[in-house]
Amino acid sequence: MNISDSIKKLGTVDKPVLDKSSNSKSSEKTAGASGNASSDNVTLSAASVQLQSLEAGLANGEVFDTNKVEEIKAAIARGDFSVDTAKVADGLLQTVKDLIQPNKG
Numbered sequence: 001m002n003i004s005d006s007i008k009k010l011g012t013v014d015k016p017v018l019d020k021s022s023n024s025k026s027s028e029k030t031a032g033a034s035g036n037a038s039s040d041n042v043t044l045s046a047a048s049v050q051l052q053s054l055e056a057g058l059a060n061g062e063v064f065d066t067n068k069v070e071e072i073k074a075a076i077a078r079g080d081f082s083v084d085t086a087k088v089a090d091g092l093l094q095t096v097k098d099l100i101q102p103n104k105g
Helices: 003-010 020-034 046-060 066-078 085-100
Strands: none
Touching: none
C-alpha cells in the first residue's frame, strides 16, 4: 500500500447538492394531490455541524505531515522501521474501550 496514494484518494468531502428543479416537480405533485402547500425544513445534527467544521479546517491545511511520511517511507525502504507494539496495543485497547462505552451526552 502506498501511503501518499491512499491519502490523495481521500481528497475532500463533497457537499451534497440539492437539485431544486427535480424536487419542485415532485413537491408540486404532492401539494396538488393533498391540496395543501408544504414547506420543507432541514435540521442538521450536531455531528453534521461538527463534520462541516472539520471539513473547513482540513480544506485550509495539510491532512498529514509530508516530511514525516517521507521519513517513514525511507526507514521502511532501508529496513530499519520498527513498530512499538506496546504502543499500538494500548491505542487499540483505548479505541475499543471508547467504542463500547455508552454515549455520554
